Amino acid sequence: MKLSIAIPVYNFANFIPETLNSIIGQEHGNTVEIVVTDGASTDRTPEVMAEFCSKYPNIIYNRLPQKGGIDRDMASALEATHGEYVWLFSGDDIMHPGSLATILGEIRSGDDIYICKHMECTGWMEPLFEYPVLEPDIPGVFDLSDPVQRLAYFKRAINSEAFFSFCSGLIIRRSTWDRVPLDENFVGSCWAHCARFFSLMPKGLRVNYLGRVLLSRRGENDSFSDKGLVERYKMQVDGFHDIVDAFFGQNSPEAREVRRAIRYEIHPLMTLILKFLCYLHPKIEDKALLDRIVARAYQDPSWECIKVRLKYALIPSWVIRRKHNRECFAYDYPEAYKADQAEKRKVYLGTLQQR
Structure with missing residues (x-):
């Protein structure tokens, strides 16, 4: 076969x-x-x-x-x-x-x-x-x-x-x-x-x-997000950093390229949105954990990484909310958002059963 x-x-x-x-x-x-x-x-x-x-x-x-x-x-x-x-x-x-x-x-x-x-x-x-x-x-x-x-x-x-x-x-x-x-x-x-x-x-x-x-x-x-978005990004950052460090070494050119690629997924705006979510839902999203994974994702000594670390450290949560209100909208009203998504999914699944 x-x-x-x-x-x-x-x-x-x-x-x-x-x-x-x-x-x-x-x-x-x-x-x-x-x-x-x-x-x-x-x-x-x-x-x-x-x-x-x-x-x-x-x-x-x-x-x-x-x-x-x-x-x-x-x-x-x-x-x-x-x-x-x-x-x-x-x-x-x-x-x-x-x-x-x-x-x-x-x-x-x-x-x-x-x-x-x-x-x-x-x-x-x-x-x-x-x-x-x-x-x-x-x-x-x-x-x-x-x-x-x-x-x-x-x-x-x-x-x-x-x-x-x-x-x-x-x-x-x-x-x-x-x-x-x-x-x-x-x-x-x-x-x-x-x-x-x-x-x-x-x-x-x-x-x-x-x-x-x-x-x-x-x-x-995404079943991997059931413990919150910070945990989901931890899985991404720690998972791939651990893999490439184990097989090629943390200072290898392969490791540098993997870190760059993972930053595509936890991009600078996302670090700020996650910071706001930690402020909004501290029982769900772990700020100390987020601090660690941002530091690990942006550990390289480039000016771009330094700028992201500085912005993440210095911009307060209320500024993030004002500047990026649209991106954070779903998390401002989590129960209403979840109910809306559940209703849309119910309608979609109903159409599948009719096929």
Whole structure:
């Protein structure tokens, strides 16, 4: 079998039907193996999957005895597949028509990892923008065991997706994945799969950047944000800094480029908005933790980093609120905002059930 699709899920009963239909409904959709690994969901996921499995023999449903967290569940999902290549896919994203045929054609080149782009969407899948990965946005193959090619690739990275953070954008050679085991040092970080690929770089890892949008990502459904936004950004900053420091060293050129890319995600304006949220909701958002992650994200001795650290330290929260009121609006009225989003999602899910 040439290609499998591995989908780890947890309580995605409302979303997995649309995801599966987006795959099954296209060419090769009824022949490619689809493996859904359920991390002991407490919703209707087993019933939903039983219905799909009864209709489509190429869909396999594995229910784990207990929730293992995304790192273990992702590893379990991939290990349950049988394809030469595995497309990791989230149970709430949507595969674009023709994407299966595209990937089946691309993997003939035999590279270790293929990275595609995605369309960023709202929670009810209204398109927003194409999410960037590399600059310039030109397809290419990179041998990351070659220090020159590796640094060139790292310099082109815009954000963490270039470093394998977005699972739905990854198509992986199964034999490459099996070359190293799950690293227990990174279990719980949510980036153990990224650590696996970083560990492979010096030993040989060919990455093929396709530069094509092959799926849509559902926004406003980030399960990693359940403990607050500061904790979510801590996961991003600490996770990738720890990985690159472990495999290349904190003072390496690779580490400097990873830190630059992560600053795209915790950009200067976001540091101020997070500071305001800590002032507004101190029981949810931890100001001391935010101080630490801003210092770590902007640790480099460049003038740009120094300016961000100074602005973050000196601008008081009331100025942030006045200057960036629109960005903070949702958090000024959190209950009303949540109710509005819940109602919109209810309407959206109702339309799915009618299809």
